[in-house]
Amino acid sequence: MSDTVDRWLSLGATSDWISPLIAMVQDWLNGPPHDFYIDWNAGWSVSEIKKLLKRHGVRVWGAALVDGMIVFSVHQGQASRVQSLLEQRGVPISYGDVPNTGQPLHSTTMVL
Numbered sequence: 001m002s003d004t005v006d007r008w009l010s011l012g013a014t015s016d017w018i019s020p021l022i023a024m025v026q027d028w029l030n031g032p033p034h035d036f037y038i039d040w041n042a043g044w045s046v047s048e049i050k051k052l053l054k055r056h057g058v059r060v061w062g063a064a065l066v067d068g069m070i071v072f073s074v075h076q077g078q079a080s081r082v083q084s085l086l087e088q089r090g091v092p093i094s095y096g097d098v099p100n101t102g103q104p105l106h107s108t109t110m111v112l
Helices: 004-013 020-032 047-053 078-086
Strands: 031-040 061-066 069-075 093-095
Touching: 004 061, 020 061, 020 069, 031 061, 047 061, 047 069, 047 078, 069 078, 078 093
Parallel strands: none
Antiparallel strands: 031 069, 031 093, 061 069
16 A cells, blocks of 8 residues: 555656645754655655654654655754664665764754
8 A cells, every 4th residue: 555655656746846845844844854865665665654753753744755765854853863763673774874973963052
């Protein structure tokens, strides 16, 4: 069933201009985004990825199937957690790996 949904999403994405616009608005509303790309041929669907992350309290937006890649955004502050969740379940990340610098992905300003 999810393969069928993914195929319809892929077909619709070829002439779709509204989804990227909605994703930009969602990026603005949800804070700084971090994008991930997962190869659809790895055996995961858009809905499976969304359900997995939602079960762990991660808000996902802009999820789509584009040119054989599952593309989605999460808040930048949750990117390391998302990467860990995906890796623990064997989901291959094609793009969006979080650099292992030991530093937070976002800067914080402390006002004294």
